[in-house]
Amino acid sequence: MPITEQHTEETLCLAHIYALAGVAGVNYEVNAYDYGVDGTFKEVITRGTRRVDSGFPLDFQAKATINWERVDDNIVYDLEAKTYNDIVLRSTAETTMVLILLCLPKNRSEWHGTSCEQTILRHCCYWHILTGEPTSNTDTKRIFIPINHLLTPDTLTGLMLLERNRREAQTA
DSSP, X not given: OOOOHHHHHHHXXXXXXXXXXXXHTOEEEEOSSOSSOOEEEEEEEEETTXXXXXXXXXXXXXXXESOEXXXXXXEEEEEEHHHHXXXXXXXXXXXXXXXXXXXXXXXXXXXXXXXXXXXXXXXXXXXXXXXXXXXXXXXXXXXXXXXXXXXXXXXXXXXXXXXXXXXXXXXX
């Protein structure tokens, strides 16, 4: 019996993230147990002659869905209310949590393609840092992710730099 559709979506999302992190040169790990954080990116730096994690991680929550739409310049998605609250209730002293949303095609047969020349993971991931007040909704919270929040190796590197600068400013 094959894995569930949801697990297939999650696997494709993690494949996108893994590829992006590799090209960006960022270390990446997925948590074995889900307590609101799916994984962490870790910047790699050189100390002397060794490459080591910098100590400035960036947490992420990964979602994959066919239930999204583009409205004007935004990706519109109904995020589970509990997940929304878990993210916005983080204090500024905690590591930033970035939401990563893989927007899959509606047709499952279009999710992935392989040939001798390429492997294609269709559509893309968007990133968003949620802020604001928790929602009193019990089911979902509609979020709007600007389409210019496309997750690329360059934007991942930029997000890592923003987190480093934010954390260093807290100790200044």
